[in-house]
Amino acid sequence: GAVVSQHPSRVICKSGTSVKIECRSLDFQATTMFWYRQFPKQSLMLMATSNEGSKATYEQGVEKDKFLINHASLTLSTLTVTSAHPEDSSFYICSASSRTSGRVTDTQYFGPGTRLTVL
Amino acid sequence: AQKITQTQPGMFVQEKEAVTLDCTYDTSDPSYGLFWYKQPSSGEMIFLIYQGSYDQQNATEGRYSLNFQKARKSANLVISASQLGDSAMYFCAMNFNTNAGKSTFGDGTTLTVKP
Numbered sequence: 001g002a003v004v005s006q007h008p009s010r011v012i013c014k015s016g017t018s019v020k021i022e023c024r025s026l027d028f029q030a031t032t033m034f035w036y037r038q039f040p041k042q043s044l045m046l047m048a049t050s051n052e053g054s055k056a057t058y059e060q061g062v063e064k065d066k067f068l069i070n071h072a073s074l075t076l077s078t079l080t081v082t083s084a085h086p087e088d089s090s091f092y093i094c095s096a097s098s099r100t101s102g103r104v105t106d107t108q109y110f111g112p113g114t115r116l117t118v119l
Numbered sequence: 120a121q122k123i124t125q126t127q128p129g130m131f132v133q134e135k136e137a138v139t140l141d142c143t144y145d146t147s148d149p150s151y152g153l154f155w156y157k158q159p160s161s162g163e164m165i166f167l168i169y170q171g172s173y174d175q176q177n178a179t180e181g182r183y184s185l186n187f188q189k190a191r192k193s194a195n196l197v198i199s200a201s202q203l204g205d206s207a208m209y210f211c212a213m214n215f216n217t218n219a220g221k222s223t224f225g226d227g228t229t230l231t232v233k234p
Contacts, residue, residue, distance in 0.1 A: 042227075049221060103171055105152035
């Protein structure tokens with residue numbers, strides 16, 4: 001099956017610093033990747049859609065200058081949390097989209113997530 | 120607007136018994152895909168099963184089956200012969216071709232399997 005990796009799995013940083021999270025599709029080319037944020041015991045909240053070679057599309061209420069997304073290749077998307085603050089502490093998950101033969105819509109395959117703690 | 124509803128915040132099941140997790144959806148789009156994901160305490164989202172809106176038969180994947188009732192707009196997940204490792208949060212999700220591949224997720228159901 002399709003495998004998506006995410007790095008780092010856990011990061012602790014000081015307030016004011018920037019943190020970069022990488023999302024890679026290991027065995028397929030992903031023209032589209034998605035970034036989600038998840039609070040404990042809650043559902044996934046879509047932050048942005050990342051398309052290879054073009055600007056990311058952000059969901060309403062998500063600050064694009066705060067959460068920088070780059071999708072430089074068909075297998076790599078990065079999320080940079082700039083000038084992180086304690087309220088940015090959360091679980092961040094990426095997914096990569098792959099059209100599976102016979103399916104009406106694309107399946108999203110998820111990375112293992114990154115737990116960010118900002119002190 | 121598309122919406123996914125999971126009405127069971129938490130469910131308990133005895134080991135080796137079957138359990139049904141409910142999911143209803145609302146859409147006017149005739150073409151869509153329904154997905155179920157499992158999220159254990161480690162946080163990773165594991166794809167379980169897929170049902171396309173045009174599929175004639177209910178999807179099955181091992182111990183997982185999807186009870187798809189299109190007229191009622193429901194896509195319940197049935198887990199047979201529950202195992203302790205099935206304890207996790209389960210999310211129902213929906214994709215649309217017209218929505219740039221974005222998924223709409225339900226609020227999730229926490230399943231606890233009792234020994």
